[in-house]
Amino acid sequence: MLPPVHPQTLADVSEDDLLALIFPSLPTNDSVLVGPGDDTAQLATGSGAVLATTDAMVLGRDWRDEWSTGEDVGRKCVAQNVADIAAMGGVTTGLLITLVAAPETNVAWVQSFTKGLVAAAGEIGVAVLGGDLSSAPAGVRMISVTALGETEVPVVHRSGATPGDVIAFAGSLGRSAAGLELLQRGTPDLAPELVAYHCRPRAAYEQGPVAARCGATAMLDLSDGLVRDLGRIAKASGVRAQLDGAALAPFVEALATAVGEEARACVLTGGEEHSLLATFPDRGAVPEGWHVLGTVGEGAGVVLDGELQHGGGWDHFAG
Ligand SMILES: Nc1ncnc2c1ncn2[C@@H]1O[C@H](COP(=O)(O)OP(=O)(O)O)[C@@H](O)[C@H]1O
Ligand SMILES: Cc1ncc(C[n+]2csc(CCOP(=O)(O)OP(=O)(O)O)c2C)c(N)n1
């Protein structure tokens, strides 16, 4: 349990004071040989190889304090990274958390962030191994999370799809983007469950290793939009990804009441969903609970009902 909410800003406390608030609640697991507090952490590995990934979140770009609580941000930064490990077929074992924040940041925000982080990591048995704190100019706050993981099965790359494969996903489509759209319109009450998914995504992490065991030929997690991310599989594999509009229709319809005409764009180009998208050698190999969306053919790019798809999706720099 975290101590009661703190009334001060970071300018009022020392780094050690702040760490003393954070450390007691951090989750651990059996792989942790040295946890937070020393110069590095030490993690035992069973498989002889480590999966490593990192993802950053920046105030104003990845979240707004009017829309997301500290707890939401804590949960989301875990989800983003754990989904990346799952997308290789792996299981996350530990996380390193860097918090860079302006001195005017409330200590209560850091406590709320830690609560979300601890909850999301603890629920899936992931240890928080340590991290770093740094100050920033006024108005700046960012989080960087590094996740470490392992896999008992060979990793699944983006590059293994071949013509004849089936495209499928586990999780949801367009819900995060629809939630963001409602926040931007100022009508979050129209579908609070979509807003909740945007603020606190929880991907089907456990399906990553399942897909790997079922022979997935390529896989990634949907962070920048279905068409853009599928295009990455197509490009890495040297194939054409063929989406079937009829297979996508129910996911578009499910969002139509909340966001109307935008529903299709949410499904095709919405980011931050963190569902797993994979290709399998045939329909029989697609695991239970996965939804088939199309097939892999010869050529390049992504087509929807035969029509080549251009642009859309999230890009930090090109917009
Ligand atoms: N600044 C960087 N230096 C080196 N490699 C990077 C950097 N940024 C991203 N990458 C690598 O580029 C690839 C694509 O990154 P990204 O789009 O962030 O992946 P993801 O959507 O899985 O988070 C990843 O393999 C990532 O490790
Ligand atoms: C205030 C705000 N504006 C816009 C967005 C939408 N947004 C921010 S990042 C992103 C996509 C992916 O993020 P990134 O951290 O680059 O994921 P990666 O591809 O590295 O996994 C999206 C759709 C948001 N979450 N919050």
Ligand SMILES: [Mg+2]
């Ligand atoms: Mg990234």
